[in-house]
Amino acid sequence: MKVKEGTVDELIYNICSVIHGICKLNLEFIDINDASASFQLVNSKIPDVLSDSISKTLKYIDCTLQNDIGNNIMHFTDNLQLSYLAVGFFEKSKFKGSVILGPFLSAVPDDSFVSKVLEKNNLPLVHRLQLREYYKSIPIYDFNDIKNVGLLMINLASNTFISKDIIYVSNESTVINEKESESINEGNLISDIELRYKVEKEILNAVEKGSKAEALEFKKLFRFKATHRAPNDPLRAYKNLTFSFNTLLRIACERGGVSPIYISPLSDKFATLIENISTIRQLDTLGETMVAEYCDLVTNYSTAGYSSIIKKAINHINLNYQNPISLNSIASSIDINPSHLSRQFKKETEMTITDFINTKRVNEAKYLIEQNNNSITDIALMVGFDNHTYFCKVFKKLTSLTPKEYLKKSSLNSK
Known part of the structure; x- marks a missing residue:
């Protein structure tokens, strides 16, 4: 506040x-x-x-x-x-x-x-x-x-505002042997914790690799009774557990080579959704969504295995592809010699910087074409191409289709 x-x-x-x-x-x-x-x-x-x-x-x-x-x-x-x-x-x-x-x-x-x-x-x-x-x-x-x-x-x-305390009433007419109950609960709790940590580790390892199918399979086994943490508010207990899970997924995603620039918006989104949820069933469904979207982030934005210089160059391209960028402007932004950057980039990615930029722009253009809200010329400008003809040439080289052919194909697939 x-x-x-x-x-x-x-x-x-x-x-x-x-x-x-x-x-x-x-x-x-x-x-x-x-x-x-x-x-x-x-x-x-x-x-x-x-x-x-x-x-x-x-x-x-x-x-x-x-x-x-x-x-x-x-x-x-x-x-x-x-x-x-x-x-x-x-x-x-x-x-x-x-x-x-x-x-x-x-x-x-x-x-x-x-x-x-x-x-x-x-x-x-x-x-x-x-x-x-x-x-x-x-x-x-x-x-x-x-x-x-x-x-x-x-x-x-x-109207006049009235504030009153809440009186909590419960029916506890059914009583079992106290020592027996504590023993049963303690045994179940230890078993659940051991299973939770084992499955949790497998989920995080899969997310780190971007293996969505594997991570979701392990998520089905992720069951943990959190009510003992807040006996009078089970929903809050499960929310707190999901908050922790969100943090662990965020860390796994970063270990998978994704920059915090991309992780932070996703983490913030899930934090808001967790707080707004009103049932434990919804939290369980959200957990699967979290696993899937963090895996997607690793798949689409990971720079794992690259040197720090190439990671910086790739992040600069991802954030500025819609603007005029070149080998020299990227080298200047990360304070490195252009010739050295060019050689190192080709060595690590097996692509020239120009090819990498064009691939990024075409992938974004494919997304915009599928939305079918703009002309091909407008889309070319939006993703950083200042020449319609050159855009169509690059697009066909990378997709084997012209932008118009791609639009027609995506329209047919959506029907």
Whole structure:
């Protein structure tokens, strides 16, 4: 939470805290008179590339609410396709500030969805992976969700807030021999722990190699009773276990030769999803997704086996392929002699730097062609080719198809 001590109205904070806790979304309160009394309750980190746009959205929503005479619920969707619910907080009919909940989505963020966001906002393609992971981590609200959450917000912001402690009641009428129970539980716990560590090690070894099928087979054996860690809150116990598993997968992925540049967005996405999940069954399903996507990261971005110089060169290409880059510009960025870089790159990758760049660009172009949202010329420019003819020539050399032929083939396969 971002808040200045001693400045926040306790009533407003309690109401916002309840809304935030129930909805598991970012919440911002903007005080009309005192900026120091404004605060944020954060559930998911906003990517830096979107922060300025989202900040402008929040200010726009606040200004709109201030000029709204009625006590209404505002549903706003911005140019990033991020949605928000907002209500004014009133005290004795006087507007005190804006309660803004979000962002959330109103549609499934598939690859086409993310591509349209990038195109509409002129965002570099290099952010595609980060934004795809971020959008997949955001909850999706349908019409009923929006209506119910909006009504919750407006009622909490309009009525007297009552805070009471919860009285926990349980039925423990069935009792077995205490010593016998402890002995059984201790034996099962030791057995589960041994199995967990053995299977866990196999999963991580498979992820490190990028062996998805092998890792998923071992994941089916990964069963561990975590309820003893939080007897009164089994869901929290399993969430904590999944958080730990996410950390281990992240480490295995890095050991597999993937740069933290690519690992961090995926790790952050899963951390948000884990916290937002409401059942143990969903956590188990998410665990399989985590294993699969970390394996994919190793397969697509690993630089294992390369020297530190070539790792730096490959990461520079992956992050800048959509811009004009050359042997000299790459050598300059990693502070190495161009001739030495050229020789070493060919020796380790068995490709020239130009061929490596073109392969990267064509692979990205194939993805964009499959989305079928842009012209071939536009796609060529988006992936770093400044000449349509040269793009088609390179594309056919690497795929045996022209871009148009590839589009036709992908369209037929999708039917």
